[in-house]
Amino acid sequence: MRQPLRLLVAATFLLTTPLAAQNLTAPVLSGSWQSTYHNPTMHHFLPTGVTVGLPGVANDLRLENVRYADLFVNAAGERLLSLEALAALTEDRNGVEDVFSLETLGLAVRGDRWAFGAYHRLRTEGAAEYRGALVDLAAFGNAPFIGATVEIAPRGTIQSFHEVGLGVSYALSGTVAVGGRIKYLAGTSAVTTTDAGSLRLTTGTENYALTLEQDITLQTARAVRYGEDLNTIQLDYRPYQLRAGDLFGGNRGVGIDLGVAMNLDRLRLNASVTDLAAGINWKEEVTSLRFTGTNTFTGADVLRDLLRDSVSLATAVDSLVSTFNPQADAAAFRTEVAPSFYLGGEYDLNDRFTLGALLVIEDRLDATAAALALTGRYTVTDWLRVGLNVNHRAGYPVNAGVHLYATPGQFRLFVASDKLISLLASGSPAVSGIRIGASLALGSPERSSASFRPEYR
Numbered sequence: 001m002r003q004p005l006r007l008l009v010a011a012t013f014l015l016t017t018p019l020a021a022q023n024l025t026a027p028v029l030s031g032s033w034q035s036t037y038h039n040p041t042m043h044h045f046l047p048t049g050v051t052v053g054l055p056g057v058a059n060d061l062r063l064e065n066v067r068y069a070d071l072f073v074n075a076a077g078e079r080l081l082s083l084e085a086l087a088a089l090t091e092d093r094n095g096v097e098d099v100f101s102l103e104t105l106g107l108a109v110r111g112d113r114w115a116f117g118a119y120h121r122l123r124t125e126g127a128a129e130y131r132g133a134l135v136d137l138a139a140f141g142n143a144p145f146i147g148a149t150v151e152i153a154p155r156g157t158i159q160s161f162h163e164v165g166l167g168v169s170y171a172l173s174g175t176v177a178v179g180g181r182i183k184y185l186a187g188t189s190a191v192t193t194t195d196a197g198s199l200r201l202t203t204g205t206e207n208y209a210l211t212l213e214q215d216i217t218l219q220t221a222r223a224v225r226y227g228e229d230l231n232t233i234q235l236d237y238r239p240y241q242l243r244a245g246d247l248f249g250g251n252r253g254v255g256i257d258l259g260v261a262m263n264l265d266r267l268r269l270n271a272s273v274t275d276l277a278a279g280i281n282w283k284e285e286v287t288s289l290r291f292t293g294t295n296t297f298t299g300a301d302v303l304r305d306l307l308r309d310s311v312s313l314a315t316a317v318d319s320l321v322s323t324f325n326p327q328a329d330a331a332a333f334r335t336e337v338a339p340s341f342y343l344g345g346e347y348d349l350n351d352r353f354t355l356g357a358l359l360v361i362e363d364r365l366d367a368t369a370a371a372l373a374l375t376g377r378y379t380v381t382d383w384l385r386v387g388l389n390v391n392h393r394a395g396y397p398v399n400a401g402v403h404l405y406a407t408p409g410q411f412r413l414f415v416a417s418d419k420l421i422s423l424l425a426s427g428s429p430a431v432s433g434i435r436i437g438a439s440l441a442l443g444s445p446e447r448s449s450a451s452f453r454p455e456y457r
Contacts (some may be wrong), residue, residue, distance in 0.1 A: 005062070024418045025387070025403045026414065027272075027358045028375070029405060030042065030268045030346060031046060032405060033054075033414075033439035034056070034435070036106075036119075037103075037296065038170070038272055038340075040167035040272075041261040042259070042261060042270060043110055043116075043117075043167070044171055045261070046108055046110055047441050048443040048444065048445055049109065049442075049443050050442040050443055051107070051108040051439055052107055053439050055102075055104055055105070055437075056414075056435070056437025056438060057101070057103065058436070059098075060097075060098070060099065061096075061097070061098045061433070062097040064095035064096070064322055064395050065090055066090065067087055083139035084140075087136050095127070095128070095137075095395065096156075097127045097128075098124065098158075099122050099123075099125050099126075100123065100124040102122040102123075103119070103121040104119075104120045104122070104225060112171075113171045115170075115171075115179070117166075117181070117320075118163070118164075118167070120162065120163070120164050122160070123162075124158070125158070125338070126156070126160055128155065129154065129156055131153070131154070133150035134154070136150075142203045143203075147205045149202040151198065152199050152201055153193070153198050153199035155193045157189065157190070157192040159189070159190040159335050160368065161253075162186040164183065165182070165184075165257070166181065166182055167181030167182075168181075169178065169259065171453050173453070174451040174453045175451070176263075176452075177258075178259070178261075179259050180257065182254065183254060183278065185279075185280050185337070186247045187252065187280040187282055190251075190280070190335055191220050192219050193216060193217065194216060197216030197217060198214075198215045199215075199216055209296060212294070216291050218289045218291075221282040221286045238273060249284055249373050252281060253278065253334075253337075255275045255276065256276040263452050267347035268347075269291040271344075273341050274340050275337045275340060276339050278336065279335060279337060280337070281333075282332060282335065288331050289326040289327070290328075291326045320417070327396065338363040338364060339362075342359070343358070344356065351379065352378055352379045353376070354378075355376055356375035356377070357372075357374050358373045359371070367396065369394045371393040371394070373390070373391035373418070374389060374390050383408045384405075386402075386403070386404050387402070387404075387405075399418060399421050401417055401418040401433070402417055402420050403416035404416070410440050412438060414438070415436050416434070416436075417434050417435070419433040
């Protein structure tokens with residue numbers, strides 16, 4: 001086995017590299033198809049009896065302690081990533097989160113009291129933590145760490161899966177509706193590390209002798225290809241690939257969404273929990289590698305090349321280690337999909353202005369994180385509404401968002417970004433929290449917006 005360091009660096013790359021869906025506008029935009037993904041009872045706010053969900057895409061990337069625009073330098077007319085700049089920004093522990101959703105098709109049918117909904121989408125959920133020491137090693141090599149021991153193990157999970165949701169909701173009265181949804185999850189690929197994993201690297205004071213203390217397990221499913229005897233490694237992670245066969249594979253799980261909504265005419269409130277008890281059991285094309293023990297080897301300051309220059313990666317690995325002999329097996333494993341809790345609402349000040357607020361509580365890397373958004377929306381014409389919001393997530397700077405909701409005829413278009421400041425600063429939509437979606441409202445509006453049920457008009 002001559003590739004363990006390469007494998008661990010590759011795992012770090014997978015766990016901490018942006019994939020490009022969370023959005024802090026859609027959950028309270030009553031009447032929109034996109035709001036129903038967050039709460040099954042929002043079907044009761046849809047304007048017509050039948051709504052067809054059309055393809056859409058959503059992406060939300062979050063970089064803790066780092067501003068995207070600060071990671072690049074201009075050199076010879078090119079904009080290049082600077083590891084030195086990244087090292088100056090990172091702390092001991094740094095989080096990366098990415099939520100991606102490729103929405104395909106959906107359908108909602110709403111009656112006087114009952115509403116039913118179904119949809120399919122492809123999701124990628126990633127939450128990882130990387131050490132500042134690992135970035136320092138990549139930027140400066142191991143010379144600054146002579147005589148020191150540093151922890152460099154990343155931890156986290158990134159997984160891609162199909163989601164098929166079937167929901168039902170019921171209007172208890174003209175003002176209150178409750179609902180639930182069962183979701184079938186079909187995994188496509190995953191990479192995860194154990195939470196208690198450790199990689200401690202010590203640089204000796206003589207001859208730069210390096211000692212690596214290992215106690216970490218890396219589990220992958222359809223994400224990395226291993227050659228015979230694990231002597232070759234090839235990344236094969238394709239989070240956005242739609243393959244119908246994946247829907248019926250052996251990597252499966254379920255999840256539950258629950259929700260409640262209130263319609264008080266000008267005031268609309270809703271609360272929900274999504275991905276409750278959700279997870280995927282990975283059984284097909286699974287490889288688990290456990291690295292344990294202590295290895296000491298000598299050499300020059302080669303970690304700089306190992307972590308920084310992919311061209312010299314193989315040479316650097318060969319000079320660092322001849323064998324680590326990880327324990328390999330194909331044991332099944334399970335990944336969880338973190339639940340999210342939503343509480344929000346909208347209030348119509350008049351026929352033109354609407355105010356809204358949303359609180360989201362999420363579980364990321366075994367820690368609870370909150371997000372808050374305050375929204376204002378203006379009705380420009382009968383078919384066009386535009387809005388702004390101010391939002392804040394725990395551990396991230398305050399940002400501004402914009403959204404547009406157009407309803408020409410039966411067509412509905414929703415475009416939103418929670419990170420306008422990030423988008424303007426970086427010029428990259430990869431970090432702007434963009435969401436785009438559409439739907440068709442078939443038929444004519446069947447009831448007043450002031451009631452869930454016709455008898456309460």
